[in-house]
Amino acid sequence: MDVLTKTSNCFRCGKQRIVLSTTNEKIGNSNIVTKETICPDPECQKKVEVLLKQEADKRRQSNLLKESRLASRVKAKIEEAKN
Numbered sequence: 001m002d003v004l005t006k007t008s009n010c011f012r013c014g015k016q017r018i019v020l021s022t023t024n025e026k027i028g029n030s031n032i033v034t035k036e037t038i039c040p041d042p043e044c045q046k047k048v049e050v051l052l053k054q055e056a057d058k059r060r061q062s063n064l065l066k067e068s069r070l071a072s073r074v075k076a077k078i079e080e081a082k083n
Contacts, residue, residue, distance in 0.1 A: 016040075
């Protein structure tokens with residue numbers, strides 16, 4: 001199956017997603033095709049968007065906690081080196 005014609009299904013309801021927009025971008029010698037797809041059911045798409053936002057927020061929070069732990073370890077090592 002050609003990558004450009006491959007379709008996907010909604011992970012929530014299983015219906016075949018429809019292409020909302022297609023973007024072609026040339027980077028070096030490569031042509032990058034990006035397709036934005038949505039669920040054909042508007043109510044399901046709203047719920048999918050909420051789920052995706054929650055996941056993005058969770059990843060953002062996780063990265064902030066990771067940076068905070070790293071900063072704490074670096075600070076502790078600096079304090080330890082001073083003593």
